[in-house]
Structure formats: C-alpha cells, structure tokens
Amino acid sequence: MKEYDHQEIEARWQKKWWDWDIDKVGFDPSKPKCYVLDMFPYPSGEGLHVGHPKGYIATDIYSRYQKMRGFNVLHPMGWDAFGLPAENYAIKNKVHPKVAVAENIAYFKSQLKKIGFNYDWEHEINTTDPAYYKWTQWIFLKLFEKGLAYESWEPINWCPSCQTGLANEDLEDGKCERCGSMVEKKPMRQWMLKITDYAERLLADIDGLNWPESIKESQRNWIGKSEGVLVKFEITNSKSETKNPKEIEVFTTRPDTIFGVTFLAISPELAKKWLDDGWEASEEVKNFIDELLQWRATNNFKTDPEKKGLATGILAVNPANNEQVPVWITNYVLGDVGTGAVMAVPAHDERDFDFAQKYNLLISDAPLVSREEGINSSGGINTVRYKLKDWVFSRQRYWGEPIPLIHCEKCGVVSVPEKDLPVVLPEVEHYEPTGTGESPLANITDWVNTTCPKCGGLGKRETNTMPQWAGSCWYYIAYTVSEKLKSQITNSKVSDLIFNASDLNYWLPVDMYVGGTEHATRHLIYARFWHKVLFDLGYVSYPEPFTKLKNQGLVLGEDGRKMSKRWGNVVNPDDVIELYGADTLRLYEMFMGPFEQGGVWSTNSMIGMRRFLERIWRLMDKVGEVGTLNSETEVLFNQTIKKVGEDIIAFQFNTAISSLMILVNKLEELTQAPKNVFETVLILLAPFAPHLTDELWGRLGHAKSIHLQAWPKFNETKLISEQTTISVQVNGKMRGTINIKHDDGEEEVLNQLKNDPAFAKWLAKGIERAIYVPDRLINIITRPLLDDGSNK
C-alpha cells in the first residue's frame, strides 16, 4: 500500500462528510439527547493558535463517541463577535467592525474545518447578527420588566484607555482586564442588572453542579456570602435637637465577642454621609475625612498599609453591657462592606488590636459568650451579606447590542415594543469611543430621536450598548433554535415562539460544557444568572444551564510562555496540519497530558503520534479475513474496548490513546491481523483520528462512513485471562513474579511457590503466614530469626 498521504486523504474526507451531510443534527425526541458545547470564540484578527482547538478536539471526540452510542448529539459552533476585541481590531485596521468580524469569522472557520470537526454548521450563530441580538434585546426587556434592570448614578469603574465603564468582573487587580490600564472611579449614568437578587440561588445551586472544584470555589468566593448580625449602638452625647447622628449600625460575624467591644470604627465614607446629612463636626475631623477619601480615590480604593484614625468625640453605648465606647474614623474600615462601621474588639481581632495599640485604646479581657447570648444581649438581627455587586451593564462603546429602551420626558424610561425589535445598530461614520462618557451612538441624532411608544411624543433612544458578555448569556439556548432564529428577524408576531419551542427544552440543559478557566467568575456567573431569570419566567425548564463542565488546561508555547504574538511563540494549526495532518494534531493535543492540565507545546513530540498513525496504516497490509487472537491478546482486545469508552467519558484521552497503542503494538507482532479486530480498532480510533480511520474503513470495502458505525461492545467474559502473573512478596518486599491459573486458590499458589527454586532462599526461614490477593499478589511472612540464627 502506498504512503499515508494525509493532505490528500483529509481534504477528500472533509468534502465527503460535507456532501454526505453526516454531521447534520435535528430535533428527534425518539432518541436520547446529548448536548455538547464549546465556549465559542471571539473571532479575533489573529486567527487560531494550536491552543484554541484543544477543547474543541475533546468535545469532538466526546460527541462522536456519544453519537456512536446512539445519542442524538448537538455539537454546535458560533461566534461571540461583539465587544472590545473586535472593535479595537477594527479601529486599528481602519475597517468597520462588521467587515472585520466577517473576515475574521471566515478565517477562523477555515481553520476549524481543516481540523475535521463534526460541527453542524447549520446551527451556527453569530451574536452580532440582528436576527440573534433581537433576542438578546428581548431578554434584556424581560429583565427590565421584572425590575432587574435599573439606572444608577453611583461611581463605577471607568477604564480611561478603553473609555468605557466596566463591571467588577472586568477588573483584575484594580486594572482593566482587557488593556491593563489603572481603572478610575467615575460617577456616571449606568444601566445595572440586579444579579444580587439571585446571589443566594447562584450560590446554593453550585453544590449540585458537576463542575471542577476550583471553578465552583471561585464562584463561591466571588459571591462571598457572610452570615452575621446587625447590632445598633445608640449615640449618647448627640444633642437631641440637632441633625447629628443618633445611632450606628454595625455588621459583625462575631456576636460572641460583643462584651469585648472597646470602640467603634467607622469608614470615611460613612462619616462623609453624616456630614452631608448635617453633622456638626470639627474642622479637624472634616479635614481628616477628606484626607482619607482623597487617598482612596487616587489609590483606586486600595488598602492603605498604615492604619490611621481620629476620635470623633462621639460616644456610643454597647447594647450588651451599656458601656460607653468612643467612635473613631479609620482608614481600615471600608465604606462598601457591611454597614461601613465596625464594632472593634481588640482582644479578638488582629486589626482592631493593631489600631488599639497605636492609639492607646482599651483592650478588654471580657470573656466570650455564646453566639446566641451575644445576639440576645445586644438585640442583634441575623443578617446575610454578599460580596457580589450588581452588574454594571452598559458600555460607552459602539460595537455592542443597543439597549432597547426609549427615554420619554413624560413617560420616563419605556421599553421598545417587541414588534420593533431588533433595535439595529446604526451605521456610523466614526465608531471610535467619544471619551465623554457618551456612546458614539449619541451623535447620530436621527437614530437617537424617535417617538415614545407609550404616548407618541418625542423620545430619545438609550445610546449605551451592552457589554461583551451579553451575547454569551444565552447562546447555548440560541443553538437549539438556530433555524427559527434565522426565519424570525422580520416576523414580529411570533414573539415567544423561540422561547416556548419544544426543541429548546429537549436539548437543554447542556450536558457537557468545555472551555477555559478564565470564565469562572464572568461568563459562567452571568449565564447562570440569565438562565435563572428565564427559568423563573417559565421559558426554560431546568434551573441551571450547564450541568457538567470541564476546563481544558492552557497550551503554552515551546518556550513555556503563554502563546502570544509578542513572544513570537505562536504555532498555527494550519502549519502543523500541512506537515503532519489534522489527525496527528488531534491525537497529539489529546496525548500531551491530562486534559484539564496545561502543558508546553512541542512540535517534535508530535512525531510519536504520526508514527502511531503510520503503524496503523501499515498494519492494514497484515489484515486477513481469517486468523484469530490468542487468548491473551483477546483479553487485551476486550479490555481496550472497555477502557477507551470509559476514558472518553472521563475525558482521559491520553490514557485512551495509550491503551490503543498497546493493542496496536500487540497486533503488529502477529503475522496476520484478523479483519474484524482491525475494524474494531479503527472504530475505537475513529473519534480521535476521523480522516485516517474513514479512509482505511473504506479500503476495507465499506460504502458508508465509519462515523455512522455503532460503538463496539466488549465481551464481559473475556476481560480476565486464564493464565495470570501475580507478584510475590516476602515480608512485604517484591521478590519476583509467578504464573498461576486465574482461579487458583491460596493453597495452590502457596504450593507452587514452595516448589519454585527461585524463591527457596527467601522461604528458608519458614512461612509464618501468607496474604493472598487473588489475581494480584501473594505476600509471605517468614518466621523471625532467633538470636542464635535458628528459627525454631
């Protein structure tokens, strides 16, 4: 047989699969479903590097396997094309984002197709398609109508470089996650989503998810629940007729320490609020508050390493023991945590202790009481707090979904009626950010000016756009109804048809979701939030979108650094495929190591996978109609069928491949490989190396694709050999092995051992007892030697 020409074979089979429509998927309630999902990419201008497809290869293998097992498998792909990366690329290259996105998608798609994925491209979606974002807008309106979207003028995170407001989730170490600029606090009008209303459910439902522990833990930390008690301290020396504060409310998780309180510490933010409400404080106090607030503003609300404080002169009463304690303004209490005021217990809290020492404050040795006694004695109220903040949902950028609201002087904020959706992103001359805090859309007056849907009077469109994450909050739903989506852009009457479709709840929830860990506290929280809202509204019938999640480990460049143009260490899959083939690439990425673990790319190491495929190619020459396996190889054969299936389910692709190699190594030793055995090997390998296996399958005389075959079954009775090798230990030390019959009992093994001269010297001392583990080992405990060297 001539050489294995991967280029010719792969191109030919990719075309055949396309012509044969073998990857087409449809709603079919007669079959059990399996929804396998990849986190869809942002189609950047850079194209894919070899790290990107790792997850896609895994889901491809998984979904091919599930399909062969008889599941109706949905495994779609699409494009998350709104947002800053696409827009910045467009600005830099001076093309309209729409054009840039189309080009980038075409490139990404060509790269993906070369890898031989089984995506049904008829389910493809694109978040920037008006037919798609019509529904993103529609869901936003559902949130708005439910009171979960609201306007706010609170200071938010502003990235001076991206010139837009950001959500907490978009920050990394106080910097813009996208560009690394220091983020400022800026008061501006914002649309917020009330994700905090769902904090408890988002937290509680984590427990039931089959997700990696680290992601679940990240989400728990991010939601940051703390259970504590609210306690009120009356202020005693406040002049009753003035506007001076009358009481201070503190939040504590340690009511049991209430008798040890020696002062109250309040944040400068709370003190400022008092001043705004008319508190008559001294100049010194006012200046101190200003000083602390100034520090925080310029240091982006970071921690000041040095504790500072100033006594206010105010005294408050500890409700537990009626003792008066002084109230201090400090820089170690945060304004946006708890109530912005802390009951300080220097005896039990390190921070309070440091502060008390510095300012010579009392440190009480009052004993701890029970939690209940602390609450009862102080009249505290059990309270739950979360670190999670509401989601800043508007962006002052062009390339996002317009928020479908109209501002009317008479009627206030009004929803765009469903029949008028989508609110299409207008064409503009300049889509660069304005920097004024207004979106570029604000300049397009004939788009902005409209009529109020309620009163018919003058109305102005909301000009902020939605964040990057909006489109990905429901794309997994969109795939299930993608053909309806396309037909409905102009059809305004079918309002809820998409979200009442039976195929939607046939496919949902996603059974296997695969992507990177970087989405732990962004996309994966946002999507869960939207999903729960849709669940409450009755559109989806299961409260979680993704029941099972796997993270692929990061593929690093050959130099051990993250693949990036900057380091010049990017490997393009196209090049690898040209040289070695897509099947080799697929095998290598799965063989590199455990799927969820990262690893360093090595083009050199790929040669091993290529050799493996070539060995199979050559094994074809040894295939014969007749011929049988000896019993040992037959056992191995059955074990391999079992293991490959189990490993795919567990995402242990590296060991699945290795077990196939072991079997192939064995088959190579034969003078003739039985045809049915070889065919089974091809089927087992088909999800991993779809092109080569289909080619050989065809050469064996099959007219239909190997990918339409059923997954092979193994013979339960042929998983253990008749003859087996067990290990022999003497006093717990390995001393050799011995061949026994599979069902030999302890006595038989022991007898055989005693007659084996190889072990005579170890057993000379005499056998005290033996531990026999069937099919595993026998451990002989010898009699201890006596002082005189004898054993009797």
Place this chain on the structure above:
RNA sequence: GCCGUGGUGGCGGAAUUGGUAGACGCGAUGGACUCAAAAUCCAUUGAUCGCAAGAUUGUGAGAGUUCGAGUCUCUCCCGCGGCACCA
C-alpha cells in the same frame, strides 16, 4: 490570612483507587538495513554498587497506620488558581 488544586525518570506522563512504581510516548545509547543519509526494525534506558547473577535505594520533606503506602492519617515545604484590612 482563608479556600481550592497540584508536586512521580532527561522530558510529557501511567498506576486497576491500598497490591509488580515508571505503562504509553518523546529523547538518548548500541545494533540491523543502506555506498551514505533519512525512514523503518531490534535491544537497552530511574539512581547507586557489581564483570555478572544480583543487591540496595527510589514518587516534595518528616513521622504514623498496615503484611504491604505514589495512594490513607498527621506535621511541614514548594508551585498554580480564587478571595482578602470582608468586620
């Protein structure tokens, strides 16, 4: 600091969940084939000692449980990730 996760040859990694540590692959060394090279095939390949048969040692460190520990328990050390003056 709290939480999570990991640490095994020159390298990537296996190990039936307490039972032959290093499967499989890369690399390396020696050999066969070849005018030669590539490819392929065969052999060896944790370390130490030994001509050898073989012995000793070995899974981040130390203790423990057990006939037996990479695996279980305790105490540490280091890497990675999340949260963090969070009251």
